[in-house]
Amino acid sequence: MLLVLLSLIILVLSSAVALCLGRVPSRAQDAGAYGAAAASLAGLFPALRTLLTGNTETVSFPWSVPLGSLTFTLDPLAAFFLVPLFILTGLSAVYGVDYLKGYAGKKPLGLAWGAFNTLTAAMVLVFTAGNAVLFMLGWELMAAASFLLVLFEHEKPQVRRAAFIYLTAGGAGALMLLAAFSLLGAGSAVLDFSSFPSPSRGIASAVFLLALCGFGFKAGFVPLHIWLPEAHPAAPSQVSAVMSGIMIKTGIYGIIRVLGFIKPWEEWWGWTLLIIGAVSCLLGALFALAQHELKRVLAYSSIENIGIILMALGLGMVGVVCGADTLAGLAFAGALLHVMNHSLFKGLLFMGAGSVLHAAGTAELEALGGLAKRMPRTAPLFLAGSAAACALPPFNGFAGEFLVYLGAFRSLNSTGSIALAGMVSGLVLASAGALAAAAFTRAGGTAFLGEPRTARAAAAHEAGPLMIFAMRALALLCLLGGLAGPFLLLPLGTAVASGFGLNFALAATEAATVPFAYVSAGGLILLAMIAIAAAKRRAFLGGKKPAEGVTWDCGYAAPSARMQYGASSFSQPLTDFFQPILRKLGQYPVISEYFPGRASFSTETQAVLYNSLYMPVAVRIRDLAFRFSWLQHGRLQIYIMYIVVTLMGLLLWKL
Amino acid sequence: MEIVKPLTQYLAVMLLSPLLPGVINRVKAFFGGRRGQPLLQLYFDLYKLFLKTPVYSRTTTWVFKAGPVVGVSALVAALAVLPFAGRPSFLTFEGDFIFLLYLLGLARFVTVLAALDTGSAFEGMGASREMQFAVFAEPAFFLGLAALARVTGQSSLAGMFGALTGDIWRTAAPVLALLTASLLIVLLAENSRVPADDPNTHLELTMIHEVMVLDHSGPELAYILYGAALKLWLFGSLIACMVLPRHSGSWALNSALFILMMLGMAVAVGVLESIIARLRLTKVPYLLITAFAFSALALIFQMGR
Known part of the structure; x- marks a missing residue:
């Protein structure tokens, strides 16, 4: 616990130092990055220990603010969110040093680093606060710091617009949270989480709805997601990584915390979460498929993944109300594991997109292409992240979704609403998985493969060494997370026990142990097969020198980049099919003569x-x-x- | 002793699957009034291709070479969860069919990326269609297996097919028939057979899978062809397990019956390909939605029972 407080202090101090050193960009960079990295290392240790031991630690200091107390609680649930927070912010800071170098002298880097470390500190505060006033302080600090970071390139009008939408959404959410906490703690002298009285049924439902909307504005599920695809692409890429990877999860954390205060749950609460999650999941994946900018693709994919997490929570709640402990435990464990996994692979993907932006000066898919040749280190990392985002084995994305599937199938042999809930969740996961695979092959394929579509893409360069280091570390964690399933069950179990209840943790661990061992074995078999097939291929090639030529293109000898399939053409069959939902605007050429002249075409996916x-x-x-x-x-x-x-x-x- | 049977089954699948395309081609030749290629043509082709020196486009990168390698590995790994004649393989666990589904997804993912790596309009077109059809085929396939899980009360592939007896067919025939129809449609679409795709056409504009691998040659093409044969076996064996519940207690007899059944499957696909026309590309999603509807109906029937 003290180490977590130490990391908070390091963050606050380094943030202040970076702000003061704003005149000397390189010093400010050093202060910010070293501070964030040191705070991560200091904080990671107690968080991991809490997860392994399952102990809860609390420290409290007096505070003169009415209703407030400086109570910090580190329980396994908070620790489970702190681990990805510290991993991601530490690596993002490392990444940011290279990424922001080019801005030195042009942008106030001291302010950027000050805001970044403040954002990190605010999130630590949100996860460890044991008092509603302290929590709201962290919450608003988080909103303010991230608002400043979104405004980093404020000279662009769309960035200012994004930042104001974000500010408004944050403010609306915070108002609802204030109302929710006031209802929860009505009559208490101090709004400590541990001393909330058990609310009456009507109050509990009101708190549930207020918390769902209030935290929903941060988590960004449909229909409260409008700020997300605007703000995430606008921020500098390492900040997008942190915002998408962990900041939106503070919303999920908040929902889980508040759900703990308003037990017993009602069935319609679970169904509400399940349906909102399912809709977010499908719409997020579908809209990701129709975006033209790499970071916007990733932002919509975050909406999809938040949807998966929320849907799993809802499934678990329906399970709890219907008395299906194993189902509930598996669904809760799946939701938490997906929180962790999504923060790792989405952090990796946003950093990859940032490297593209850094290298080519644009992340517009139709202007990219052929980057795998120009960025040989970034490309495999981005593609690995994409595979993880599509939940493909052997990466980590599969593990969390697999737990939700397991939960869903536990319901199959029961009757009534619980079987329906399981079926809907499974079906939505399968459908969204296919859509996500289309979205990510499209994004990765158009950006990194084929021929460059513009001169800027042709002149792209590899990312800096620190950027590569941060991405490699995340990619390695994504792979390990996919293979180390059985070892993850212990920390996952303690987190589920602290967030939802011991019986669910025990049931989930018992049900998941054997399948997880097999999934890991399957992943290892897959890797072994890949090694064998690659070795065989090399043996077959022997010493032969493969011939080189142009792409065959059915005999056409002069293919050009303009003939390639682009991002819009790749997704057109699907986006046309879902046009009633997507409602994209477009202008298509009408060909009426045998020898048509110049034509142009445009599409726009509107929000x-x-x-x-x-x-x-x-x-x-x-x-x-x-x-x-x-x-x-x-x-x-x-x-x-x-x-x-x-x-x-x-x-x-x-x- | 316990390892011998799964190992034999595994090797049998690895060895026998290239036979299926040969059978299909012979059946189609018969319907066309030709003699057709030898039954073992694919084996000869694979042998030849493995010895050939590949040609690589200058546009391509390591992704183009990795695609076939990872793709075939994913399918070989998928065989480890695939039951053989209703008997479990190496990996049988709760929810193993989800693992299978996502391994197939991995194979598709790398194939599509390898196609996009060539920068060719044709291959991009094939990749785009492959992903489009997957969006409709995957939910149908998933829902079909989920319905089967509910019918049999089991949650692993081997468990489901092991529990599928003649008795279940007698009591739940409509459900199982719907599921078989749905799986058959998914098989045809996933293996790029008529009516979703035509493996014989040489008009690139109408092809899906074939057009994605236009640029591959040598050992890589061999991997792709072998992977396609494994995939055909994989889907075919699911249907074979559906319609041929286990009868006798003898493993050898069951296995022989099962292999015969697989050849029968190949004959049936060949007959289907010979007597029906290819659908217009824009109609293929509706065919897959039909498969989805069959699966959904089966599930609803089963839930109401």
Whole structure:
């Protein structure tokens, strides 16, 4: 516990130092990166120990803030989120040193590092806070720091727009959380998590809905996701990695925590989570398939993965209410394991996308191509991350989804709502998996393979050594996570026990031990087969020198990059099929002559929900607000009068 | 002793699967009034290709070479969970068919990437269609196996097919018939057979799987052809296990029967290919949605029972 506090202190101090050293970019970089890396190492150790021992540690200091107390709790559930947090922020900081070098002198790097380390500290605070006021402090600090980071390239209008959408979403979410915590702790002197009274049924449902929406704005599931595909691509890539990899998981963490305060659960809560998760999962994968920018593809894929996590939580809750402990345990374990796995592979993928952006100056898929030749180190790492994101063995993405599948199949032989819940979850996972595979072969294939489509892509260069190091470390963890399944069950079990209950942890561990051992064995067999097949191929080739030529292209001798399949053409059959959902806008050439001249074509995938749901509401609110604009005229005396009148009113009301 | 039988089964599949395309081709030749190629043509082709020196496009990278290697390895690994005549293979565990499903996904993933690595419009087209059909085929396949899991009350492939007896066929015939139909459609689509794809056409614009591997040659092409034969065996054996529940207690007899059944499967696919026409590409998703509907219906029937 003390080490976690030490890491918090290191983060705060290094953040302050980086801010002060803003004049000297290289010093600021050093202060920020060394601080973040040292804090990671200091924090990782106690988090891992807590996961292995299952102990809960609490320290408390007095605090003068009303309702607040400086209570820090490190239990296995928090530790399970802290481990990916420390891994990812440490490696992102290492990555950031190379990534931000080019910005030295052009951008305030001191501010960027200060905000990055503050963001990390805020997330540590969110995961370890044992008091609602402290939690909200961390929560708002996290929102503010990440807002500054999203604004890094504020000269671009779309970045400013993204940052403001993000700020608004964050504010709306925080308001709901305040309401939820006030309801939970009504009548308490101190809003400590450990002292929340057990709420009545009506209050519990209200808290559930408020927490779902409040945390949902951060987690970014549909329909509260609108900020995510705007803000994640706008931020510098190592920040996108942290935001997508772990910051959105604070929403999931919050939901799990609050669910712990409002037991016993109702069945419709579980179904709500399950359905929202399923919809996010499918829509996220589908929209990822239609995006034209690499980081936006990844952002939508994060929505898909958050959907998987939420759906697994919902399945588990339905299981709990229906008394199916094993199903519930497997689903909860799957949800948590996917939290960990997603943060590793999505961090890797965002760093890969950042390297592309760094190397080619753009991440527009239609402007890339052929990067595997120009970035021979980055390409295999990005493709490995893609395979993990598609849950393909032997990578880690498979392990978490497999647990959810196992849970889903446990329900098959029962009847009623639980069988339905299992079936829906399994089917959604399978469908989203196929869509994700299409999205990632499309993104990886167009960016890294084939011929470069533009001069910028042709002139791309390899990423810096620290960037490669960070990505390699994450890729290695992705592979290990896929093969080390049986060893993950112990920490996973302690986390499930602390978050949901010991009986679920025991049931899940018992049910998953044997299948996980087999999955690991299967992964090893797969690797062995690949080694054998590769060795055989080499033996067959012997000393023969393979001939080289142009791509055959059915006899056409002068293929050019313009003839290649692009990202839009690759996904067109699917995006056309799902046009009623995607509603992409496009202009297609109409060919009416035998020898058509020049033609052009364009498609645009719009943010459907943003345009059709949020904009009309926002416009209404704005119009309504303008009616009261006479209240706001900029004259200080009258503002002071407002305050006096309000105070008088309150005084009278109290009398 | 326990390891001998699975090992024999494993080797039998590895050795026998290239026979299936030969059988299909002979049946198609018979319907076309030709003599056709030798039954063992694929073995000869593989032998020849392994000895050949490949040609690589200058556009390609290591991805192009790794695609066939990883693809065939994924299928060989998938055989380790595939039951043989209703008997378990090496890896039989709860949820093993999910593992199988994702290994097939891995094979598809690397094949598509290798195709995109050539920078060819044709191969891009094939890759795009492959992914499109997978989006419809995978849910159908998954739901079919889930329904089977519910019918038999088992959650591993070998368990499901081992528990599938004549009695279940008598009591749940409609469900099993629907599942068999659904699996058959998925088999045809996943193995690029008529009506989803035509392995014989030489018009690249209409092909899916064949067009993705246009640029491969030598040992890589051999891996791809061998992988395709393994995949055909894999899907075929699921259907064979469905329609031929285990009868006798003798392993040797069962295995012989099963192999005959597999050859019968190949004949049936050949007959199907000869008597039906290829669908227009835009109609293939509807065929796969039909398979999905069959699986879903089977599951609903089973849940209502």
